[in-house]
Amino acid sequence: MTVRTRFAPSPTGFLHVGGARTALFSWLYARKHGGKFVLRIEDTDLERSTMESVNAILEGMTWLGLEYDEGPFYQTKRFDRYDEVIQDLLERGLAYRCNCSHERLDKLRDEAMKRKEKPRYDGHCRGIEVNPNEPHVIRFRNPETGVVAVDDLIRGRVTFNNEELDDLIIRRTDGSPTYNLTVVVDDLDMKITHVIRGDDHLNNTPRQINILQALDASPPIYGHVPMILGDDGARLSKRHGAVSVMQYREAGFLPEALLNYLVRLGWSHGDQEVFSVDEMIELFDIDAVNKAASSFNTDKLLWLNQHYIKQDDAKRIAHLLSPHMGNLGIDPSQGPDLVAVAEAHQERARSLVEMAEMSAFCYQDYEAFEEKAAKKHLRPAAREPLERMRETLDSLGEWTEETLHAAVEQVSADLDVKMGKVAQPLRVAVVGRAASPGIDVTLYLVGKEASLRRIDKALDYIRQREANVG
């Protein structure tokens, strides 16, 4: 038996992290077992499904690298097949027509609640012949007794009493099939062996198993993965700040960082924190997935992101960084080589957005000195070092990291001060703030012309300060 898993989102919004992790687990399971991963779009809710959502989901999966082997299959294209199954169920007496009004149903529910019971359909139409030409729904005839056991890969054995279940609607008045019917038919037709999905579906499972049994089919193996909660521990949902995985790309995250973060949320392999995709496939074990929901922690994601930025090839980072520079209104082709700029900042940035911001000085003059930095480093005592540096740099033959490093060392030695006394004022002069890569690289990237111009600006600032005091 070859393993076949699936991801079956409903296209009513973007792909958020919860869905992405479910997809990841399902994908990993298929990859690990040399199986197939199927993508199915559950768009039977015609009101809420949109093509934009389909595209957003596809885009998210592509970005993360969760490629599917089959699909996407659209349920709206399979209505004939569902009708066929419903018809069969009807003929075999396993489903029946029902024309109970909404009013009656509402009343039933209210009364049950009043009696402190679980609201369920009372089977009113079970024995009644409803005219097929009148508006009606079709309900599945659920067994009235016995138990349904789900041997879940993650939860273990979970049992439900059939008495708790009721005759669910499998076809609406408008003739469209409902979720619990379509999943069952699709998983069956698509020969899905392992259903790995969010645990919000755990309660649906016994109903689906009952339908499967009515169809003389044996159920797949289920694995219900826990939910993901937000940073604040509150539910991460569309309504409460759930964000699209694509927003993580915009925020400057690498897909491998998000994937790594997601795989460690609810799953672990000893003390290992960093997993390449290949390692995930090799080591992933659905039995080791946690039962409890976990909270999303952006700080840890940032840490992983920094790890991957640091480790990655500077060329690739530069390539990914480029659009973020663009967002800042910078054209990286007008200035130093972006690869060199990226390399200089790889160990400093937690995200590509941060990297873009901290390396903007390589391409454009800062607007103003950071106040604290200027106050501390651009004081009268810094005037002489800066003047000397300006002189030295102006007459520097070759503008390389080596010559620049030597220049700063030379000035420090001449003045008989520690390197910091020269490098820090110089850094603030050239960058506008007190933090940047090594002073030699910084100067190299900024270039001679801009460096001298900015040093002059800093000297002006110092002179003005001296004048104010004097």
Added chain:
RNA sequence: GCUCCCUUCGUCUAGUGGUUAGGACGCUGGCCUCUCACGCCGGUAACAGGGGUUCGAGUCCCCUAGGGAGUACCA
């Protein structure tokens, strides 16, 4: 309300009857150092509560509390 699920540091987790309850993020002290960052060394902090079972319980059972899901002609 009812049914089902869940519960180890702030967060992600290790742990499968005997551990000084381990790791990671964060926070924090230090080292390195031209700054920031990286790196390295150290610190902080947890078994939800109560009953059992057992020589022994974070680990097994029960109860309580708290959280979550479902309870739709949504998926």
